[in-house]
Amino acid sequence: MTATQFVFLLTGAVTLGAALLVVLSPRLVHAALWLILSLAGTAVLFVLLEASFLAVVQVAIYIDAIAILIIIVIMLTRRVMIRGEAQITRNWWLGAISALIFLGGLLVLLNMMPITAIDTPPTIADTNQLLEDLGRSLVDVDRFILPFEVASILLLAALIGSIMIAWPLSTRAEGEGDQ
Amino acid sequence: MDQILGDPFGWFNQLLRSLLEGWGLSPGFTSFVLNLLGAFVMGLGVLLLTLLLIWAERKIVARIQDRLGPNRVGPFGILQTVADLVKLVTKELIVPVGADLGPYNLAPLLAVMSVVGLWAVVPLAPRLLGADINVGVLYVVSIGAISTLSILLAGISSNNKYAILGAFRTVAQMVSYAVPLVLALIVPTLLAGSMGMVEIVEEQRSIWFLVIAPVAALIFFISSIAEVGRAPFDLLEAESELVAGFHIEYSGLRFGMFFVAEFLHAFTISALTATLFLGGWQGPGAAEYPLLGLFYFGIKTALVYFVVIWIRGSFPRIRIDQMNQLNWKLITPLALVSLMVTAVVEKLVVDMGLIRIGVHLGANLLLLAITLWALRAYARAVRRRVEDPMGSQT
Amino acid sequence: MIPLSWYLILAAGLFCVGLYGALARRNALAILMGIELMLNAVNLNLVAFWRYLTPNLISGQVFVLIVLAVAASEAAVGLALIISIYRRRSTIAAEDIDMMKW
Numbered sequence: 123m124t125a126t127q128f129v130f131l132l133t134g135a136v137t138l139g140a141a142l143l144v145v146l147s148p149r150l151v152h153a154a155l156w157l158i159l160s161l162a163g164t165a166v167l168f169v170l171l172e173a174s175f176l177a178v179v180q181v182a183i184y185i186d187a188i189a190i191l192i193i194i195v196i197m198l199t200r201r202v203m204i205r206g207e208a209q210i211t212r213n214w215w216l217g218a219i220s221a222l223i224f225l226g227g228l229l230v231l232l233n234m235m236p237i238t239a240i241d242t243p244p245t246i247a248d249t250n251q252l253l254e255d256l257g258r259s260l261v262d263v264d265r266f267i268l269p270f271e272v273a274s275i276l277l278l279a280a281l282i283g284s285i286m287i288a289w290p291l292s293t294r295a296e297g298e299g300d301q
Numbered sequence: 302m303d304q305i306l307g308d309p310f311g312w313f314n315q316l317l318r319s320l321l322e323g324w325g326l327s328p329g330f331t332s333f334v335l336n337l338l339g340a341f342v343m344g345l346g347v348l349l350l351t352l353l354l355i356w357a358e359r360k361i362v363a364r365i366q367d368r369l370g371p372n373r374v375g376p377f378g379i380l381q382t383v384a385d386l387v388k389l390v391t392k393e394l395i396v397p398v399g400a401d402l403g404p405y406n407l408a409p410l411l412a413v414m415s416v417v418g419l420w421a422v423v424p425l426a427p428r429l430l431g432a433d434i435n436v437g438v439l440y441v442v443s444i445g446a447i448s449t450l451s452i453l454l455a456g457i458s459s460n461n462k463y464a465i466l467g468a469f470r471t472v473a474q475m476v477s478y479a480v481p482l483v484l485a486l487i488v489p490t491l492l493a494g495s496m497g498m499v500e501i502v503e504e505q506r507s508i509w510f511l512v513i514a515p516v517a518a519l520i521f522f523i524s525s526i527a528e529v530g531r532a533p534f535d536l537l538e539a540e541s542e543l544v545a546g547f548h549i550e551y552s553g554l555r556f557g558m559f560f561v562a563e564f565l566h567a568f569t570i571s572a573l574t575a576t577l578f579l580g581g582w583q584g585p586g587a588a589e590y591p592l593l594g595l596f597y598f599g600i601k602t603a604l605v606y607f608v609v610i611w612i613r614g615s616f617p618r619i620r621i622d623q624m625n626q627l628n629w630k631l632i633t634p635l636a637l638v639s640l641m642v643t644a645v646v647e648k649l650v651v652d653m654g655l656i657r658i659g660v661h662l663g664a665n666l667l668l669l670a671i672t673l674w675a676l677r678a679y680a681r682a683v684r685r686r687v688e689d690p691m692g693s694q695t
Numbered sequence: 696m697i698p699l700s701w702y703l704i705l706a707a708g709l710f711c712v713g714l715y716g717a718l719a720r721r722n723a724l725a726i727l728m729g730i731e732l733m734l735n736a737v738n739l740n741l742v743a744f745w746r747y748l749t750p751n752l753i754s755g756q757v758f759v760l761i762v763l764a765v766a767a768s769e770a771a772v773g774l775a776l777i778i779s780i781y782r783r784r785s786t787i788a789a790e791d792i793d794m795m796k797w
Binding site: 125149151152155158174175178179181182185186187189190193194197249250253 | 329333401403404407434435436439440442443444446447449450453454457458465469472476479495496
């Protein structure tokens with residue numbers, strides 16, 4: 123067992139364990155914290171896969187923005203789901219069975235594909251060049267400028283949309299109906 | 302002797318490595334142990350440095366406020382921080398009833414962790430730094446924002462309305478000021494052609510980035526002061542308003558960890574400003590003698606830290622609505638425009654030398670002049686509205 | 696040393712855990728957390744495939760960046776919706792939000 127394998131197994135166990143605790147925790151704040159641990163574990167896995175830029179972007183976007191937002195919204199909507207109420211739906215076993223069937227199907231599929239048995243990844247020529255190429259490809263007319271621009275418009279729409287949706291009730295225009 | 306002066310850190314590394322391998326460890330394991338040792342020494346050194354920093358801050362703020370500061374414990378009061386530390390350690394750790402113990406205990410750890418983690422990518426001397434990653438600038442942003450998370454957790458888990466209020470205000474401030482921080486960080490990345498801190502310092506060989514992009518340096522400085530939560534942006538701990546904000550319910554050493562994290566964070570952003578805009582360890586003779594580079598880095602960081610303390614002692618506290626307006630109406634547009642100006646000028650003036658520096662400096666000064674003129678016009682309009690309320694109501 | 700299948704199995708496990716979370720929880724925020732886990736698993740899958748099959752082409756990482764941007768915007772809008780629903784209906788249990796208008 124080499125050092126890299128050990129690190130991978132440890133990180134994988136932590137990530138998966140934290141993900142399980144996310145869906146099993148009755149208290150939402152704890153679930154959000156386990157989510158942060160799971161996301162951090164994924165960032166470590168990205169580092170193992172030598173995608174360092176993506177690892178740092180994963181921490182910056184998921185943990186420092188989305189997770190903080192989730193925790194804030196948990197605080198804002200806290201009054202209702204008190205601990206006495208059930209956190210799981212009545213038919214949770216259906217969800218568990220479908221998730222297990224899906225997992226089984228994926229594992230069978232992975233087994234059938236010979237390409238997944240690659241043992242050692244091919245060597246990367248030059249990581250700095252790769253990073254620069256990433257930047258260039260996002261604005262290159264022949265490559266990925268269209269998804270880049272569409273993603274930025276999507277972010278703008280999400281920004282404006284979420285501000286409009288979460289606007290306080292009292293300052294809405296008179297045209298709105300229900301109060 | 303020449304080799305020791307020329308490459309002291311490499312020589313020391315070689316010494317330790319030969320020692321460890323002489324004991325029979327494999328080379329891979331030796332590297333691992335040496336890395337671990339280096340990380341431990343850096344973390345410990347940085348935390349012990351905080352004792353000196355707190356003393357320096359208290360003395361300087363005292364002098365600005367025309368008083369003496371701590372001068373009883375030890376010569377010039379240097380041991381005052383040790384006394385405070387002993388006091389904090391011996392205090393009773395009171396945990397409020399109904400506090401969520403998981404996040405409550407995790408928050409101070411995260412606060413200190415995020416600050417000490419920043420020191421991993423700061424190049425202290427030509428070949429002395431924690432990790433030479435090629436995405437250093439983005440690493441700074443992401444790890445620095447974990448302190449926001451720690452403050453949020455501290456406020457939420459304390460089962461105290463003032464703590465939650467303080468935490469929300471703090472998170473709002475930190476998240477808002479992260480936007481111009483990142484925008485201002487793109488400018489040295491642009492000028493150096495790489496996100497790695499080592500490359501940024503090496504590109505400042507001929508001229509500091511402060512001269513080429515003063516507006517970006519100013520925005521970075523202001524935004525990072527707001528990110529840390531120092532005065533004048535310290536409404537997070539506004540004693541007169543919120544009874545100490547998010548760390549009300551923390552006592553003893555847990556509060557001590559927040560305390561240490563805040564002062565160390567202020568020093569860390571001074572180190573980052575010195576690295577990104579003042580040339581890090583660059584200076585006459587630093588490339589041949591790395592110890593001289595370390596000395597230059599220390600001087601520059603201390604200078605910026607002095608300016609941070611000076612600002613703390615001079616400005617009144619900003620209100621939360623003033624802080625929001627300042628950020629979204631002035632600093633973020635200014636950061637965007639400065640980024641565009643730097644990018645355009647960098648593309649137009651392709652040759653090196655004095656012309657490029659002159660054009661950059663001229664463009665930045667023009668930008669500053671326009672901003673100041675716009676501010677004056679705005680201030681005049683506000684003053685007119687205040688002095689003549691009846692006339693402006695139509 | 697680490698076969699590609701290990702990464703893919705881990706990603707599949709993460710995805711199924713997120714799927715269970717999205718299907719079996721009452722609170723809308725918990726469902727959102729399950730969705731974030733699923734997106735995370737997809738990202739892991741993509742990066743593993745990029746690394747093992749075409750490490751010298753950058754398209755794999757661009758795909759992940761776009762998925763990340765989409766996940767961020769979806770989380771933002773979802774959370775805004777949850778806040779708005781909470782303000783009007785005073786509940787965020789997914790089974791109670793079953794009518795469009797009173």
